[in-house]
Amino acid sequence: MTGRILVAGASMAGLRAAEQLRAAGWTGALTLVGDEPHMPYNRPPLSKEVLAGQAPFDSLAFRPRASVHDAQWLLGRTAVAARLAERTVVLDDGSVLAYDGLVVATGMRPRRLTCPGPRAGRHTVRTLDDARGLREALTRPGARVVVVGAGFIGCEVAATAVGLGAGEVTVVDPLPLPMIGPLGELLGRALLRRHEERGVRFALGTGVAGFTGEDRVTGVELSDGRVLRADVVVESVGSVANTEWLDGNGLDLTDGVRTDELLRAGGRPEVVAVGDVARFPNARYDGVPRRVEHWSIPGDTAKHAARALVAHLHGTRDEPAPFAPLPTFWSDQHDFRLQSFGAPALGRDDVRVLDGDPDGDVLVGYHTGDRLVGVVALGGQAAVMGAARYRNQLLKQPALTA
Amino acid sequence: MKVVVDMNKCQDHGQCVFAAPDVFSMDDAGRLLYVADPDDALRDDVEEAADVCPLQAIRIED
Ligand SMILES: Cc1cc2nc3c(=O)[nH]c(=O)nc-3n(C[C@H](O)[C@H](O)[C@H](O)COP(=O)(O)OP(=O)(O)OC[C@H]3O[C@@H](n4cnc5c(N)ncnc54)[C@H](O)[C@@H]3O)c2cc1C
Ligand code: SF4
Numbered sequence: 001m002t003g004r005i006l007v008a009g010a011s012m013a014g015l016r017a018a019e020q021l022r023a024a025g026w027t028g029a030l031t032l033v034g035d036e037p038h039m040p041y042n043r044p045p046l047s048k049e050v051l052a053g054q055a056p057f058d059s060l061a062f063r064p065r066a067s068v069h070d071a072q073w074l075l076g077r078t079a080v081a082a083r084l085a086e087r088t089v090v091l092d093d094g095s096v097l098a099y100d101g102l103v104v105a106t107g108m109r110p111r112r113l114t115c116p117g118p119r120a121g122r123h124t125v126r127t128l129d130d131a132r133g134l135r136e137a138l139t140r141p142g143a144r145v146v147v148v149g150a151g152f153i154g155c156e157v158a159a160t161a162v163g164l165g166a167g168e169v170t171v172v173d174p175l176p177l178p179m180i181g182p183l184g185e186l187l188g189r190a191l192l193r194r195h196e197e198r199g200v201r202f203a204l205g206t207g208v209a210g211f212t213g214e215d216r217v218t219g220v221e222l223s224d225g226r227v228l229r230a231d232v233v234v235e236s237v238g239s240v241a242n243t244e245w246l247d248g249n250g251l252d253l254t255d256g257v258r259t260d261e262l263l264r265a266g267g268r269p270e271v272v273a274v275g276d277v278a279r280f281p282n283a284r285y286d287g288v289p290r291r292v293e294h295w296s297i298p299g300d301t302a303k304h305a306a307r308a309l310v311a312h313l314h315g316t317r318d319e320p321a322p323f324a325p326l327p328t329f330w331s332d333q334h335d336f337r338l339q340s341f342g343a344p345a346l347g348r349d350d351v352r353v354l355d356g357d358p359d360g361d362v363l364v365g366y367h368t369g370d371r372l373v374g375v376v377a378l379g380g381q382a383a384v385m386g387a388a389r390y391r392n393q394l395l396k397q398p399a400l401t402a
Numbered sequence: 403m404k405v406v407v408d409m410n411k412c413q414d415h416g417q418c419v420f421a422a423p424d425v426f427s428m429d430d431a432g433r434l435l436y437v438a439d440p441d442d443a444l445r446d447d448v449e450e451a452a453d454v455c456p457l458q459a460i461r462i463e464d
Contacts, residue, residue: 016453042458059411062458065449299453330415330456339415381414381432388416 003028003313006089006097008079008245009105010034012042013275013298015062017103020306022067025314028100030071033091035078038128040064044295046131047156048332052163053135057128079106084249084271101309104246104257104265104273108239108293113148117211117221122233125153137232142167146220146230148208150178152331152338154236155195159333161232162199170201170228172208172220183338184348184366187378190358191333198334203228239293241277255279256291261322263305269312272305274298283324285343285373285400292327300325326395339384342366342374342394355386363387368400403442404463407434411459421454422447 005021007014010032018030034040041060049055064071074091081090082102089097110124123134137143138161145161147154150173161169171178177188178195192202203222212219212227220228241256251266252258256279259265263272263280273280275298281287300323307320329340347366354375355363361379363386365372372394377387405425407418412434418426425440425448440448445462452460 019453042456044456055411063461295456296454328417332413384414385416385428385432388420391420 003100004098005030005101005103005309005313006099007032007103007105008082008089009107009242009275009277010036010073010075011040011105011107011275011298012062012295013107013277013302014103014105015040015064015068016298016302017105017272017274017306018068018071019065020302021103021310022065023303024306024310026306026310028313030068031074031097031099032071033074033077033079033089033097035076036127037076039073039075041128043126046128047125047153048160051125051131051135051138051157051160053139057132060128079245082246082249084246084251084266084268087270089245100270101313102271103305103309104243104271104277105275105298106242106245107276108241110235111238111240113208113235113237115208115210118213118216120215121213121217121231122211122235124235125157126239134232134234138164138166140231141165143231144168144229145170145232145234146228147171147234147236148220149173149236149238150175150202150204151181151236151238152179154234155179155191155200155333156331157234157236158195158200159198163334166232168201168229169199170203171195172203172206172222172228174205174207174223176205178202178204182345183376184344184351186351186353186358187338187362187364187376190362190378194334194336239276241291243277258289262308262319263301263323264308270309272309274301274305278305280323282327282343283322283399284326284397285346294327294329296328297325324399326391336379337381337384338376338378339387340374340376341387341391342372344374344376346400347373354390356383361386363390365390371397371400373400403440403445403448405436405438405440405448406461406463407436408457408459408461409434411457412455413457415456417454417456418451418460421451426451 078092180188206224257273344366350367361383366374375390377383
């Protein structure tokens with residue numbers, strides 16, 4: 001097979017897409033373009049083991065499959081524009097790459113706070129270089145740390161900072177409980193208590209109005225008027241999709257690249273989106289297109305998109321069935337783990353304890369119309385294994401819309 | 403084929419068990435057990451297991 005598939009974004013989803021294109025029978029050329037200088041690496045440890053210094057930075061690299069050893073890697077290069085009608089992508093050095101198939105895998109970048117104050121001393125955690133810089137700041141003796149945003153990454157960083165012996169760690173969020181958006185109140189309360197018992201402080205129900213300091217941050221001004229002293233600020237307030245380079249092609253780019261059930265964008269069979277950046281309908285649920293920022297999604301989307309793309313390029317009709325992944329998520333904080341299967345956020349209004357109790361290891365079920373749509377375990381290994389027992393039940397259920 | 407799991411990295415996530423139940427399993431205490439020389443017919447499953455391991459602890463050495 002001749003021709004070229006271009007993969008824009010050379011991280012987990014880009015790598016998995018390249019590997020799955022080979023697995024689906026693509027023997028033509030493969031080019032990956034990535035703006036980071038690194039080969040694909042694993043991000044979850046950046047807020048956990050690697051930030052804590054329990055694992056070295058060089059342990060993060062993925063081992064690409066032998067099938068992609070002949071791929072061309074253009075690293076440190078950014079895709080700045082695409083002309084989908086002409087099937088070309090323009091890079092930052094002015095070069096124009098022609099393709100037969102295009103995989104969009106450009107992921108997300110951290111959202112930044114825009115309130116007034118100095119920038120130095122304020123960190124985000126998305127890349128290896130981010131985590132290196134943050135680790136250096138957190139390991140300065142007695143560092144006072146303010147984490148803005150009580151989502152998963154913010155809570156992981158707060159836990160790691162306490163573990164590193166930071167002087168003071170406070171998490172700020174306008175919502176009343178940590179991780180309440182994805183997990184609901186019951187686990188939000190249990191998580192708040194666990195974090196407080198392990199030395200994390202919280203300023204909840206208040207936002208950030210600004211930062212104090214001249215050249216670098218010395219404190220965080222809250223919207224309720226309080227000022228928290230800070231040497232290190234971590235902003236973990238969500239992320240923004242890297243889609244600007246696709247502007248002007250008539251794609252729906254509101255919150256990621258909107259795709260159909262085969263992960264194709266803009267009705268173009270030669271353009272697919274994978275990973276965090278893809279906003280896809282999940283046939284398992286209500287068919288509403290959503291982005292899912294879970295580690296399991298790059299692999300799931302890559303497999304499906306690769307099959308659809310190769311079927312199109314080979315002119316065969318063996319397109320895969322509509323995409324229906326079971327979302328899977330974990331998070332490690334302090335000495336406990338959260339393990340989630342399914343879509344708890346869809347069943348947040350009907351939360352039941354399936355096993356254990358919120359003060360210890362607990363397994364929680366999320367329901368819609370009396371039907372289980374997600375389970376989350378909080379605690380040690382036994383709780384996590386409990387959640388795994390419900391995974392089959394979730395997998396076997398018919399689609400929500402059916 | 404030969405499978406090696408770096409047990410220093412493995413944190414007993416159990417994702418590999420879902421992907422390749424004939425090769426990976428959990429003991430009663432939730433610790434990983436695995437077959438080090440599975441049949442080549444299981445290669446696809448084992449590759450999938452290596453992909454989904456959050457710690458990237460699984461290596462396939464032909
Ligand atoms: C700190 C952290 C901790 C996490 N922890 C967990 C966890 O515990 N559990 C879990 O399930 N998930 C976790 N995740 C989420 C998981 O890591 C992501 O879902 C996954 O990394 C998404 O991969 P991706 O390849 O789609 O996107 P990304 O990893 O964002 O990759 C996109 C790549 O494209 C590059 N790029 C962007 N624009 C361009 C352009 N124009 N041209 C060229 N290249 C470009 C980017 O620089 C990047 O390298 C975590 C994420 C982070 C950041
Ligand atoms: S998926 Fe990885 S971490 Fe989990 S049990 Fe298997 S080898 Fe260990």
